[in-house]
Amino acid sequence: MQTAIAGAATSTRTSWRQGRDARDARLAAAVSLAKGKIVAASDATGLLEAVIRPGDRVCLEGDNQKQADLLSSALLAVDLAKVSGLHMVQSGVVLPEHLDLFERGVAKRLDYAYSGPQSARIATMLFGGKIELGAVHTYLELFARYFIDLTPNVALIAAVSADREGNLYTGPNTEDTPTVVEATAFKDGIVIAQVNEIIDRVPRVDIPGDRVHFVVQADKPFFVEPLFTRDPAAITESQILTAMLAIKGIYAPYGVKRLNHGIGFNTAAIELLLPTYGEKLGLKGKVASHFALNPHPALIPAIESGWVEQIHSFGSEVGMDEYIRARPDVYFTGPDGSLRSNRAFSQVAGLYACDMFIGSTLQIDLQGNSSTVTTSRIAGFGGAPNMGSDARGRRHPSEPWLQAGKEADPDGLAPLRRGRKLVVQIGETFGDKNAPLFVEQLDALALAEKLKLELAPVMIYGDDVTHIVTEEGIANLLLCRDASEREQAIRGVAGYTAVGRARDAAMVGRLRERGVIRRPEDLGIDPFDADRSMLAARSIKDLVHWSGGLYAPPSKFRNW
């Protein structure tokens, strides 16, 4: 007690509210541009020049899907004498403008999580020194750092609508917004929202108005990319075979009810096989009932067939709004009826409350490390590393988790044994353009060397992977007892790739006898049964029919 008083007395600090005073000064500088909280779109650049200081940390909301596109254009147009050298801290680097900021010198330093369409350019700019890279994160890591050492000074966010008090309705694509606003508004930062419309009363309050300082009405709705729609017409028979293997060889024996699916065609095939193949295996109600998942259109037949109890979503998906609104038993919806997504919560749900992640990747090495990086692209991590990792802090038991833990450590004392999350990598031995899925060395290593990164961008580390599924069979890495068994198990499902052809046939044979490798015939699956007629929907139009006309696919996916 006494030391505390002494400490206060000797503080050299003149004020404990420097941050708040600075924020108030910035707000005062912008007051002439605003009517209440409302700023005209034509004044957006002026507003940013007034409230942003050189070197500020700025979150320009670029999510996986939703983009604050008006504010990114406005920021790109600032006077460099007023605003420059910014440190961008945002999950998605997706729009060309996001990188134009660095070309122009508006921004200098970058911490991010995902850069899908800009992945090639971002690599070029890093190599050319245009961008000073902090780190590439997973979503959860970046969100976590918003609260520790990367708190934004200014957040530029996107919402569907606002009222005059600044209450925001973020609509189905809420995504990152609550997290960004939480970190910014409660640490003396400034929050500026672009909205599609300003109305008297928002349908629901996703962001309370006292956390929002300015609202700019955009002349056109913010851009949303349909990222999670996989056209059933493009699913191949070998993808169907991998899906059958996964369902019969992993979903069924572990009884996986709580899970996350990746966005590739293999998992879309699984979704479309649940009501047909899964039904035939008698698995309904026993597997795949609770998801952390975006509203995948490919899951509609399984939902309509009564497989799915509930889904929590990171974001929404273009065209799914009316379907979601009509299925509140399945999705999380607000009092207005529309989806409430939340990336941070759904990522946590995927990490701690799901027993399985299953997704496809581009490259897998002999240790089971996987990467979606090629030598010229840095796509970032997004959420997969959190979905696809064992949560060391998990303490609640579940059947699949305990069973996986037992397979990994059969001799351990059960009450002291950690369970394991099932982390499944699924793909064909040869992927797009006949590129082999299995490699001796990940391209990510060459990239790290070229860009002098301390860490090679590995999407999922080998020690987290429990199963690899290809059309050649399933490798259960939990049952491998040393590195050489693990390597041969991987080679054993690598087919005719160079990695597969270099397998030790005798050892692979022994691993198969032990059930470490299981071929389609070991599971009673005839590869000739893998036919497209097994898919519950074979086209986008079939999905529309399954949805009772509620799913409205974007034009690029139509063939009618």
Next chain:
Amino acid sequence: MSAGQTAKASPDRTGSWYEASARTRVRLLLDPGSFEEFIGPEQREISPHLKVFGLPEQFDDGIVVGRGLLDGAPVFVAAQEGRFMGGAFGEVHGAKLTGLLRAARDLKSISVLLLLDTGGVRLQEANAGELAIAEIMRAVIEARTAGVKVVGLIGGRSGCYGGGGLIAGCCSALAVSEQGRIAVSGPEVIETNRGVEEFDSRDRALVWRTMGGKHRRLLGGAELFSDDTVQGFRDAALDLLGSVADFGLDTLKAEQARLEDRLQRFGACPDAIDIWTAEGIADAASVPALPADQFIALADQVRRTSRDAR
């Protein structure tokens, strides 16, 4: 597939035409066990050109030709495999079809079913492919002049584009499903040459309402619309073979009059929806979403394409 299934049991024709391979379409379309292939894959008549480009060949060069029975009546059949080279015409592929049509011309009495599924001519053997298109068109007309009915069935993955669209235009009659598209220049070609303002190839709803089966049926380019099932196409083929008129100068004059009338009535319409509206369809914008049975009822109500033309 066991031998017993093919020989006697009535085949399941409820499956998707669009999804089926060329061989499956032929097998299920015809009377069970009646198909006899000419120049089958065992003869390995492969393209002499693809190897030069390091491309894989197929032993049938992507087309199945032969004869069989349709409801007891003999027919010649040709089926393109849309999943091999986009069903495109090459030298061998084209020659097999030309030969089949010439056989029909010489025999005079056996109808021909063309199961078109093609993006046009193979770029790797373009000269041979273009010549093949010309030969096939001539052979279709010669066969029809000799009294042969040539019916096109269009509902495959690759649609019916390029030279395939020209051949379709020479047929006695066409049946098409929603998935089938009939045109000469494809969406990407139009966009490349005329700009995205003229035609946005990524606007798939636009592509389908401009080139798709429903529009072709409403415009009179195709005589019948079929649901996407083998049974639907079988019924359509039987219907058309039973109703196609004889071919002669009068047919050509009638066709010319039909096309002139079409141009006059719809020439100023900027979009298919305007054409459908001009045809008196109340809620034209709803047409793309209509299920097959409702669309067929609507199309029959709007206009029964004249079987005297073509």
